[in-house]
Amino acid sequence: MEALFATERIKELAPILKQFVLEELVPLEKDHLTRPFKQTEIILQEKREKVKALGLWGLHLPKEEGGQGLTLCEFGQLSELMSLAPYYGQYSFNCQPPDIGNTELISKFGSESIKQQFLQPLLEGKIRSCFSMTEPEFPGSNPTRLGTTAVRDGDHYVINGHKWFTSSADGAAFAVVMAVTNPEALPHERASMIIVPTDTPGFELVRNIPIFGETGEGWASHAEIRYTNCRVPVSNLIGQEGAGFRLAQERLGPGRIHHCMRWIGIAEKAFDLLCKRAVSREMEEGVMLGEKQFIQGFIAESRVEIDAARLLVLRTAHNIDLYGAKATRDQIAGIKFYVANMFLKVLDRAIQVHGGMGLTDETMLANLYQHERGARIWDGADEVHKQSLALSILKQYGLDIKKKKANK
Secondary structure, three states, rough: OOOOOHHHHHHHHHHHHHHHHHHHHHHHHOOOOOHHHHHHHHHHHHHHHHHHHHOOOOOOOOOOHHOOOOOOOHHHHHHHHHHHOOOOHHHHHHOOHHHHHHHHHHHHHHHHHHHHHHHHHOOOOOEEEEHHHHHHOOOOOOOOOOEEEEEOOOEHHHHHHEEEEOOOOOOOOOEEEEEEOOOOOOHOOOEEEEEEEEEOEEEEEEOOOOEEEEOOHHHHEEEEEEEEEEEEEEEEHOOOOOOOHHHHHHHHHHHHHHHHHHHHHHHHHHHHHHHHHHHHHHOOOOEEEEHHHHHHHHHHHHHHHHHHHHHHHHHHHHHHHHHOHHHHHHHHHHHHHHHHHHHHHHHHHHHOOOOOHOOOOOHHHHHHHHHHHHHOOOOOHHHHHHHHHHHHHHOOOOOHHHHHHHOO
């Protein structure tokens, strides 16, 4: 771990967690692509019980909710270690997206009845959840433009709309739905977040959307959902009516941090495979692949880029701990596109070093790339985050482009 951020709690927990990941989870990877998903669920349920026994459950949660009370900066260092087992790490510790974002959202803004009905079983790992915001008819990078509506009818909301990329909906117990409740309000005050149990009449999981040709199951799925006259109690509202955009920013800011932490761990995994290939593959008699200058360049660049990304992410997490996500939004935007690109470059180099084998299922590299190419798109495309950061910087120099457009 980075000495600059390694607290006493991290020094205590990190070796235990890393040993568990390497001994209990990494050996499962060799059968990942051939093992039936239901069998994997059973195996990982056993691993989850071991995690609880080790006192490593709910690391991101406050102590009053059964967690360790770690700061975001502390949790980030452990999240990276979980990702040394990319397929199983976060799930085994109940820290997988989107559940981790939903638990933080409900913990901070949910009513006591919502916490009791939905949050508690989620914290215990008894159920899973999903997050339903993106719509096929509107740009996913703009949460102020939504077609899904939630119309008040007495003590209920009636929800109608069409969503997709509702991650992990397959098998989830409830969805956190972003829907327009106040259509006449200002753009940032029109939507709300409402919990919709997936057994509600009118909730339809249309399909799990194939990603790069692979259709995920369970927590690895990305579903298309239709909401047709879904009636849910008004008490399922998270926070206040019209606060959906603000809650989305509260949720997605730390959520982007979680993604970046995970990507750094997977980058380390890919880097390890790259180096092992470099020292084991003979190119000609007595000459190893790692003796080639091109490969040495891959290794040197990857090492420095991973280290730089880690420090950027930990600095951002530390500042969120100190000042909150809103005050740290520029740094969040920066790490989102920087770490995503770093991670994919390292993964691409590892594939390249493996040659033709890197394109097959003989290693996990091709499958990881298939799963993770979306890093530059989900939770805001690179271009959106770059623009956001640039606009903020230009504003500091006296050019307020948003205000200038608004006054035209």
